[in-house]
Amino acid sequence: MLELYILLIFMIVAAVVAVEIKDLLSSVVAVGAVGLALSIAFLVLKAPDVAITQLVVEILCLIILIRATLRKDLPFSTSGRWFLNTLITVIFISLFLMVAAKCFKDLPEFGYPTMKVASTYLKEGFEKTGAANIVASVILDYRAYDTLGEATVLFTAVIGVLAIVRRIGRKKVGEKVRDEDEPR
């Protein structure tokens, strides 16, 4: 499991770089490094379908982010109550980490899952659904409503994006429009 540790530490380092670097485009590229390392980590953890999806989604996400940040850089302002804000944030996060570390004791040991539900899928999945890939049989057969809900969320998000990026709604008769709202 050494490669998993190496990947996780690489992801943490890349995430710190993404958070702390000044240049926005470099930050976005560092997020891309995190996502691609995550994709490889999924492969190591024996989840090939998830790895493929992660790769595609990561590249799409990066394209959108770069489109948003290109030639729109601005210097950071660290004025104001810098120390107090950082202190409160660090206290909150360390409190959260302590509570979560306590909760990890109740989880099953890494590498030995309980597999109460999945054992049924693994046993009967092939006979009942005819799909050789168990993940596909779960998302498209056992939990097909889940996938339908996912499609609904996607559709809603697309409608939201369209509504946001559209310059202006329908004009009333005789309504004056300011120059900056004019569709280009």
Next chain:
Amino acid sequence: MLVYLLCLLLFSIGIYCILRKRNIIKIIVGVIISEYAVNMFFVLVAYRMEGRSPVFSPESQIENMVDALPQAVVLTAIVIGLATTALLIALAMRIYDKYGTFDITKIRELRG
């Protein structure tokens, strides 16, 4: 157990970025990082020692498959994460058009 803690550390970095940074793009970056950490955690919980990927093959009988259910859940979550990220970025670009800045402290006054 150390793997879980490292994964949680990644999540904490994302949370720190959301809480502390003022640039909207940085906040989106924090959301993305914490989302990756949660996805990673689900797949970590599903892993089984010496496991095989949950795909049957016609030749050999495979006994020790990893847990397929969290993988299916994560597959859904990744795509939804892309949709929400796109929505966030659309909002950020609209704010930039309106106010000419990504700094959240500068976006004070409301303009219709």
